[in-house]
Amino acid sequence: MPDLRLPKTIAWVGGLDGQVELVDQTLLPGELKMLACRDVEAIREAIVSLRVRGAPAIGVAAAMGLVLGVRDAADADSDGFWARLRETRERLASARPTAVNLCWALERMEALAQRLADRPVAEIKQALLDEARRIRDEDAEMCRKIGQAGQHLIRENTGVLTHCNAGSLATAEYGTALALLYAAHERGRRFRVYADETRPLLQGSRLTAWELSRAGIDVTVLCDNAAGELMREGRIQTVVTGADRIVANGDTANKIGTYSVAVIARAHGIPFYVAAPSSTFDFSTSDGAKIPIEHRSGDEVRAGFGRLTAPAEVPVYSPAFDVTPASLISGIVTERGVIDPVGPENIRDFFGL
Amino acid sequence: MPDLRLPKTIAWVGGLDGQVELVDQTLLPGELKMLACRDVEAIREAIVSLRVRGAPAIGVAAAMGLVLGVRDAADADSDGFWARLRETRERLASARPTAVNLCWALERMEALAQRLADRPVAEIKQALLDEARRIRDEDAEMCRKIGQAGQHLIRENTGVLTHCNAGSLATAEYGTALALLYAAHERGRRFRVYADETRPLLQGSRLTAWELSRAGIDVTVLCDNAAGELMREGRIQTVVTGADRIVANGDTANKIGTYSVAVIARAHGIPFYVAAPSSTFDFSTSDGAKIPIEHRSGDEVRAGFGRLTAPAEVPVYSPAFDVTPASLISGIVTERGVIDPVGPENIRDFFGL
Numbered sequence: 001m002p003d004l005r006l007p008k009t010i011a012w013v014g015g016l017d018g019q020v021e022l023v024d025q026t027l028l029p030g031e032l033k034m035l036a037c038r039d040v041e042a043i044r045e046a047i048v049s050l051r052v053r054g055a056p057a058i059g060v061a062a063a064m065g066l067v068l069g070v071r072d073a074a075d076a077d078s079d080g081f082w083a084r085l086r087e088t089r090e091r092l093a094s095a096r097p098t099a100v101n102l103c104w105a106l107e108r109m110e111a112l113a114q115r116l117a118d119r120p121v122a123e124i125k126q127a128l129l130d131e132a133r134r135i136r137d138e139d140a141e142m143c144r145k146i147g148q149a150g151q152h153l154i155r156e157n158t159g160v161l162t163h164c165n166a167g168s169l170a171t172a173e174y175g176t177a178l179a180l181l182y183a184a185h186e187r188g189r190r191f192r193v194y195a196d197e198t199r200p201l202l203q204g205s206r207l208t209a210w211e212l213s214r215a216g217i218d219v220t221v222l223c224d225n226a227a228g229e230l231m232r233e234g235r236i237q238t239v240v241t242g243a244d245r246i247v248a249n250g251d252t253a254n255k256i257g258t259y260s261v262a263v264i265a266r267a268h269g270i271p272f273y274v275a276a277p278s279s280t281f282d283f284s285t286s287d288g289a290k291i292p293i294e295h296r297s298g299d300e301v302r303a304g305f306g307r308l309t310a311p312a313e314v315p316v317y318s319p320a321f322d323v324t325p326a327s328l329i330s331g332i333v334t335e336r337g338v339i340d341p342v343g344p345e346n347i348r349d350f351f352g353l
Numbered sequence: 354m355p356d357l358r359l360p361k362t363i364a365w366v367g368g369l370d371g372q373v374e375l376v377d378q379t380l381l382p383g384e385l386k387m388l389a390c391r392d393v394e395a396i397r398e399a400i401v402s403l404r405v406r407g408a409p410a411i412g413v414a415a416a417m418g419l420v421l422g423v424r425d426a427a428d429a430d431s432d433g434f435w436a437r438l439r440e441t442r443e444r445l446a447s448a449r450p451t452a453v454n455l456c457w458a459l460e461r462m463e464a465l466a467q468r469l470a471d472r473p474v475a476e477i478k479q480a481l482l483d484e485a486r487r488i489r490d491e492d493a494e495m496c497r498k499i500g501q502a503g504q505h506l507i508r509e510n511t512g513v514l515t516h517c518n519a520g521s522l523a524t525a526e527y528g529t530a531l532a533l534l535y536a537a538h539e540r541g542r543r544f545r546v547y548a549d550e551t552r553p554l555l556q557g558s559r560l561t562a563w564e565l566s567r568a569g570i571d572v573t574v575l576c577d578n579a580a581g582e583l584m585r586e587g588r589i590q591t592v593v594t595g596a597d598r599i600v601a602n603g604d605t606a607n608k609i610g611t612y613s614v615a616v617i618a619r620a621h622g623i624p625f626y627v628a629a630p631s632s633t634f635d636f637s638t639s640d641g642a643k644i645p646i647e648h649r650s651g652d653e654v655r656a657g658f659g660r661l662t663a664p665a666e667v668p669v670y671s672p673a674f675d676v677t678p679a680s681l682i683s684g685i686v687t688e689r690g691v692i693d694p695v696g697p698e699n700i701r702d703f704f705g706l
Contacts, residue, residue, distance in 0.1 A: 029661060029662075029663060029664040030660070030661050163578075194670070196578070197552065197654065197662075197663070198578070199550065199552060199576040199577065199578060200576055202662045202663075205654070205655075205662050205663035205667075206662055206663065209663050209664055209667045210664050210667075213664055213666060213667050219667055220667065220668045220669065220670050221651075221654060221655075221663045221667055221668070221669045221670070222669070222670045222671070223552035223553050223577070223609065223610070223654060223671065224552065224576070224577050224578040224610075225516075225549070225551070225552055225577040225578070225609055225610025225613055225614075226609050226610065226613075226670065226671070226672060226675070227613060228610075228612045228613030228616055228675065229609060229612055229613075229646075229672050229675040230670065232612065232675070232676075256576065256578055256579050256582060257576070257577075257578025257579065257581075259581045259582055259585065260578055260579075260580060260581030260582075260613065260617055261578075263581055263616065263617050263620045264613055264616050264617065266620075267616045267619075267620065293582075298574075301550065301558070301574060301576060302558075302574075304658070305657075305658025305659060305660060305662070306658065306659055306660065307383070307658065307659065308382060308383050309382075309550075309555045309558050309559055309658070310382060310550070310555075310558035310559065310562050310574045311382040311562055311563050311566055313566060314558075314562045314563075314566050314572055314573065314574055315573045315574070316573065316574045316575070317547070317573050317574070317575045317579065317583065318575070318576065318579070319579060319582050322579070322581065322582040322585070323585075
């Protein structure tokens with residue numbers, strides 16, 4: 001099997017007195033640099049500044065951040081420990097308000113602590129570190145399974161379009177959408193990936209192109225607005241993206257631009273797949289119209305590269321996500337298999353609900 | 354009527370010993386600076402480096418460049434003058450090989466010179482300067498007429514999406530697609546323009562947003578990939594773009610991304626208009642599949658902002674144009690009126706062919 005040279009996106013190094021080490025993704029593709037975080041504020045800053053991004057990777061970062069927040073609490077002061085835990089949790093939860101995995105990871109960590117509430121503080125701390133590492137390892141394992149479940153969709157000698165970065169860098173490792181590509185590549189299949197640049201933050205050209213190229217996968221970058229032309233030219237046979245949230249009827253929120261790609265793919269009869277762990281499903285929301293859309297600062301568009309690319313006084317409309325309706329999605333690849341067709345009944349059946 | 358504060362995109366200042374002055378568009382929106390060109394190489398460099406861009410404006414620049422090239426030829430040496438004319442023409446024609454208006458303007462200038470071939474060189478030179486100024490003035494007049502012909506398509510309290518810059522800066526003044534907006538604005542109509550950023554060279558956010566905002570028109574910038582989301586939100590009622598070439602059946606080549614916008618607009622039932630002077634029509638080409646697509650350097654994508662935004666070793670696929678099929682175009686606005694529906698018979702009838 002080829003060595004994929006997957007980056008160590010995020011890891012806890014050492015024991016309880018150790019540190020979190022993560023790839024500073026703002027420096028890619030120019031420089032692969034590990035950032036060491038030894039306290040909550042360092043982790044929070046890394047999340048806020050998108051040094052670590054991607055829902056699953058943020059979840060891991062938050063879990064490890066919680067450990068950093070409580071490890072220095074005095075073992076003899078139980079009240080102090082619990083106060084520190086609450087404080088740390090709030091501090092981390094506010095880093096990116098709409099990130100579902102962030103809250104999910106913090107809730108899981110706190111629930112574990114609650115279950116051990118009658119044990120010595122030192123023991124709870126160690127259990128929290130073990131749990132944070134488990135969250136990371138489970139995510140890596142889940143991504144492998146997504147790849148296995150969906151690799152057959154990546155056929156020999158085809159072109160595959162992806163948008164944003166749903167890869168190793170967005171997860172503990174291996175990715176979600178890119179997991180299909182890694183798994184197909186590991187099986188010796190040849191194909192060409194087209195990576196949408198993904199304005200405004202260019203996760204496609206900066207991150208997806210970087211990690212696929214490093215893994216030895218044939219990848220070409222395009223501007224977002226060229227996707228239609230590439231489809232017309234017959235260069236793309238499959239589209240696969242990640243997901244930030246999938247609701248009960250299969251409507252899927254993902255990085256801005258995903259919806260446009262899905263509409264254009266449909267117009268060309270090209271299948272459009274979403275790949276995501278089952279934890280991405282939000283069964284409490286009935287349809288995509290109810291998903292709140294985060295908006296980003298116009299300065300990411302105006303001055304994202306150090307020079308002014310739009311007049312300072314002109315407003316910028318910059319939704320961070322859009323919603324692709326289930327009707328445009330050919331299938332959703334999860335760690336348990338592929339949901340196809342995508343609709344509320346089939347999703348309920350798939351999860352045995 | 355509101356003062357539109359239209360930039361003086363390109364003008365000949367002074368007599369035959371004068372100079373060409375043009376807006377250096379590479380410095381916008383940060384700085385409005387006029388560049389003075391006193392010889393052919395200066396004009397050529399301005400065209401090659403996109404300091405002046407937009408098919409009509411390039412035509413004017415080429416015509417004026419031809420004058421700069423021949424004005425210093427000795428009046429007493431007729432052979433020398435004609436040699437200089439040919440040389441200058443070739444030098445300018447190679448500046449941007451696919452720009453139709455560039456060749457059209459040079460041919461018109463040379464044809465005029467040929468008609469005056471038995472006159473003194475000094476007289477031909479002056480006639481060429483007059484012709485170059487006429488090309489500029491005719492273009493400005495044509496743009497006004499396009500605006501008048503299509504302004505009714507821009508309705509009160511609607512949202513209008515445009516792609517790239519088909520405005521004052523792309524023409525002698527007033528623009529083609531943006532002429533509709535200027536004409537509607539001059540009539541007191543209120544509407545909001547959404548300007549696609551237009552990767553890779555950002556003509557939408559840098560130029561369209563700048564000139565519309567300066568004219569007092571409500572304009573908002575979006576990333577190209579957000580157009581679908583804005584349409585889904587009901588923010589856009591009309592799309593209007595320019596055209597680089599319209600062939601016999603109505604298929605239209607325009608800036609990369611236009612095709613994607615047209616596909617998405619159709620999916621939302623939003624009318625998609627093209628605005629262009631009738632000189633943009635190429636009746637010798639039957640359909641869009643026969644239009645050659647210019648490709649641009651990947652470095653415009655990779656390093657357009659002064660830092661590396663894609664790995665240096667990863668290829669970039671960067672078509673400069675795409676072709677929107679006539680079937681997706683609701684109407685073509687010309688200086689003679691609106692062609693609607695768009696199809697080969699109707700186009701022939703419209704032009705009395």
